[in-house]
Amino acid sequence: MFNLQITDETSPLKSVVLGTAMSSGPxxxxEEAYDPKSLEHILAGTYPDEADMVREMQGFSAVLEKHGVQVFRPEILEDCNQIFSRDIAFVVDNRLVEANILPEREREFEAILHVLDHLEEDQVIVPPEEVHVEGGDVMPWNEYLFVGTxxxxGYRDFITARTNQEAVDFLKDTFPKRIIKPFELRKSNTNPRKNALHLDCCFQPVGRDMAILHKESFINHGEYQWLVDYFGPEKVFEITEDEMYRMFSNVFSISPEVVVSERSFERLNTWLRKQGLTVEEISYQEVGKQGGLLRCSTLPLERGQA
Structure with missing residues (x-):
């Protein structure tokens, strides 16, 4: 059991839904690829094997459990990719928003209903049909709700455009105590080095007052500069285009002091440790071939006080 409560990205994690790679399908x-990185690996013949992804996700689960986190998993749907639970829902304060995701993926939310069955009816929000939003684009942080959009x-031409203006307006109405801060993200259906699929593919807060950031993923320089000024240049870890492609910003915070990161992210992991954080390094490169990494795989349900 848990009490639904997420006020930011890094307070001590108590419970989370971690996706699953079991029975993820062929x-x-x-033409069925959801993002350009998956397409790249499909065409190159390097698309990940299910067994490798299952092993990587088991390693992630073990780290979470080591730190006392209650880990829930979806019911397994046959031949269904359920790895990226961040896509299907997100929690802000004490309310869970069901994402309006790609129609082909609606079954994924049904597979976590067993986790949510104790929630009050008014705690689960279903946006209207015109609102397109996914959890990777939504980040609560202090008084703000950062939103990638x-x-x-050509919005409808981009399969990589997941959160629209209607979502920004909907979040303003739904969470009136939050300051909604939208960021326009660069999109490409075919080039993974020029595509920020979600906000967490180019930006993420870490610790208590730091951030990982990729400049070129933001269409408007002023919005990027706002983040630099907000956190402070000395508190921002700037990543390169290649590091964005490898998803350096898609780490996952267990607490303000502990971050789970891919073990190959040497430059980032060194910087995080210099800032006094504990870095739990795991292998997650095979999962990463599908265009998402550690934050994408998680749906945090409850965090305590920092």
Whole structure:
């Protein structure tokens, strides 16, 4: 049992839904790819094996449990990719929002209903149909709710555009005590080095007052600069295009003092340790071939006081 409560990205984690790679199905056809990184590996013949991804996710679960986190897993749906639980829902304060995700993925939310069955009816919010939003684009932080979005021309042509202006307006109405701060993200259906699928693919707060950030993923320089000024240049770890492609910003905080990171992220992990954080390094590169990493795999349900 848990009390639904998420006020920020790094307070001590108590409970979380971690996705599953079990029965994730055959390699998709190129035209079935949801993002350009998956497409890249499908075409190259390097799409990850299920057994490798299951092993990596077991390693992630073991680290979470080592730190006393209650880990829930989805019911396993046959031949269904359920790795990225952040896509299907997100929690802000004491309310859970069911994401309006790609229609092909609606079954994934049904597979976590057993975790949510004790919640009050008014704690689960189902946005109207015109609101497109996924959890990777939504970050509570202090008085803010940071939201990645795309409102430019050709929204419907981008399978990588997951959160729209209607979502920004909906979040303002739903969480009136929060300051909604949107950020326009660069999108590409075909080039993973020019695509920020979600906000957490180019930015994430860590610790108590630091952030990981990739400049070129933000369409508007002023929005990027706002983040630099907010956290302070000395508190920002700037990542390169290659590091963004490898998803350096998609680590996961267990607490303000503990971060789970991919073990190959040597430059980032060294910096985090210099800031006094404990870095739990795990192997997660095979999961990463599908366009998401550690934060994408998690749906935090409850965090305590920092």
């Amino acid at each position: 390699m998709p056809k190129p 795309y409102t430019g021309p």
